[in-house]
Amino acid sequence: MPREPLKVGISGVRGVVGRSMTPQIAAGWAEAFGNFVGKGPVLVGRDTRPTGEMVELAVIAGLQSVGCTPVLAGIVPTPTLLLQTATQDVMGGICITASHNPAEWNALKFIGRDGMFLDLMHSEELFDMFRQQNFRYVAEADLPIVRKLEDPLEVHWEKIRAYVDIDLIRAQGFKVAVDCCNGVGALSAVPFLRDELGCEVFPIHDTPNGRFERGAEPTPDHLTALCETTKDNGCQIGFAQDPDGDRLAIVSEQGEAIGEDYTLVFAAQQVLERHKQGPIVVNLSCGKLFEHVAKQHDVPVYRTKIGEIHVSTRMLREGSVIGGEPNGGVIIPEIHPCRDSYGGMAIILERLAHQQKTITELRDELPTYVISKKKMEIRSGEAPRLLRALRRRYEDKEINLLDGVHIDFGDHWVHVRASNTEPVMRVVAEAPSLAQADGLTEELIAFLSAPA
């Protein structure tokens, strides 16, 4: 069997259950986190994975042993838990989800008391505390008792109700298909769309058992069932969530998966047109459409490194009104500065209501840009040499070195960076046509594959 490392990084601590993720490991991290945030209540929530209960129990025992009161939110969307951590008077939160990773994985994600994932600096301090394994345990008489958080979703729905025009959406009586990926959405997306937004809902993959009936990422190749459901039931739109409810992809009324990129584009258009003017913040791999939208509204676009926390932090700093990631992660800071598929569904339905157009029509109004994403396997340690070669090659161009090498050529761009999670280089290009975009990535891979 190959070795399974525990992946510790900016997005938490991920492992394969039974190999690198064990109750002992989870409890150790909970103890380190408890010492890191200090004695007091800590929110704990999880997704629907079959291993979630086991990991949750380990986290509970670990938190208690260092004097933190576990406050259980149960099975909740990741954005709900982030929002609740900011809302409740707690020291922090632990989110038990491996997000879009396959079912054998589980993970702990650490939330600060501001309701945001720990940034790099705070994470490093937590990692140090874990590595030292010198935890301060409390005496028996000081052991806290587990509490439950009642009705965690209500605060989240309230935030969304306050932001969008609920009455307008309800008045449409939308027919909506939703693919919950057997995740947290199976418990919350149907009631949200039906009771809050007044939709007629056609759910699929809505058994909340964590046994994913489709690929966990809401990419077009995983959405054939949703495309059929949307078309067959005459729905205006189909929504696809990932297992922990932070990412959102859209299927058109014609049953076409239009790609995750458009979720954030539509959301940005709607926020800037109907809600508030302000900067857009996206990561480096987001397409040119954001420049297009920004130009229409005369607002700046800021770009960050890849990773949700980088986007969220920058948004707060710039006073941004909309931002996110091109993987279907919509962030509306007035709801909460985190990726939120529920806020995303509401804002897009609001756009449909205002525009009275179909998804296909809304997409066709926009200029065509096509993104080509490829990856290239490399030996570990090879990335710096390859990135250096690229910098030499484009010496005379304006190079953005924020995260790998990113070069903007006006009507197209390329982005090459080392992946945080796999031993690969990610090569992305965007151009007005697929042939052009693919040509760019293929040429780059050929260049990088040439011997040193």
Added chain:
Amino acid sequence: MQLRLASFGLRGFIGESFTPKVMMDFASAYATFTDGGTIFIARDTRDSSPMMATAVTTGLLAAGCNVVDFGICPTPILQHRIAASALPIAGAVSISGGHTGMGWNAISLIGPDGAFLPPSSGGNVLDFYHGGDFLRATWESIGSLQTSAEYARSLSSSDNEQPEPSLSTPYFDALENLVDTEAIRKQDFTVVIDPVGGSGCGFIAEFAERLGFRLIPVNAEPSGYLPREPEPRPRSALPIASMIQHVGGDVGFVLSSDMGRLSLVSETGEPFSEECTLPILVDHFTTAQKGVVVTNTCTTRTIDDIAAARNCRVVKTPVGQASIVAALCDEDGLIGGEGNGSACIPTFSRGFDGFAMMAIVLEAMALNATDGLDALVHRLPLYHISKRRVYGAEGGTYQQLERLSESLYADPEGGEISHIDGIRVDWEDGWIHIRMSKTEQMIRVISEAREMETARTRRDKIIQLLNRLR
């Protein structure tokens, strides 16, 4: 270090070395030993017990065990319940501070027959614990967690002919059959019971109802804070002793927080030594039946005298419930127990059972109704017993015992030395026993003689020797 690993389980002091990881490792080792399967779990009311139950449960689930949670439940009721299980189970875990003070707690491992794991099996678990290579389930085969009520429902809704019984009903049904319930009911006893705020609190009312006595409960609110020393003995009997005459009680029962140990208080308010509990039971049991009596090497000689008078054989074992119960099974014994106030009736269950002990004492009182408990105890051939603890240097206590042994062989003062468990010297009028505690870092010295003075002199001599041999 405040962590004690033994074959029956793991005892430690919360807030120090007894961490969730250690508890999980121990649970993982046990699950590796049982190779998965269904495991029952129960706990007492100590403040650390919920956290410990959580840590143990996740360790079991991770190995693929299906866990059935009985919540707060006395260890003996859990042990009896295992034996009554309609479906085979792999084992059980009881989490209880038992007789130890606040801050201490323990994980006890129970086999599928309801008995504490015998020493050899416990050794296997320890080997897995030390090896650290645990059984781990994949994500698809991770165990499920059910409450005992959900478990009972899931069994009765299947094709199973006999529905899984509720927790206390079959237990007290069996208890009613163990003793002459009618005789007890007729006496209209008034009984004071002090379960030290432990796991027995929720069960004594039903116990009273089944045996038809008036219950005066003391310290009977479930509580993580111990209202008195949890070890049943004369000085923990004070709450009962001070009030029993005023409420017209016929007997007072002082229990440990897991209902495994019992000491008695007479109707006159005299708190008896915990050493009297087993003799009362053996005396009563051997009047009607003949059989083997099992006890450890440091329990009062009263047991030997009673057994001799009734032509019953006595089998001696090392200290501990696991050893006593294993010998009871091996010898097909009648009754067994220890001088700390514990007893097991193998025809009823395979654990030290405070409810069974109370029921038998009540039966003995009912069948000798004219005398009362005070007379029952005082007509036993009693000795004087004196116990002391000697705290040894960490890691040096075994050497201390070895040197003591050498020095005793050099001058046994007319006694006979034996080594079943630690060191024992027997004289015509008494004995002294010196051994390492299995649960705490110390040496226990127990001295018994017909005259208190003799017992004390011998005891003090040994303690002086031990201190000199550090």
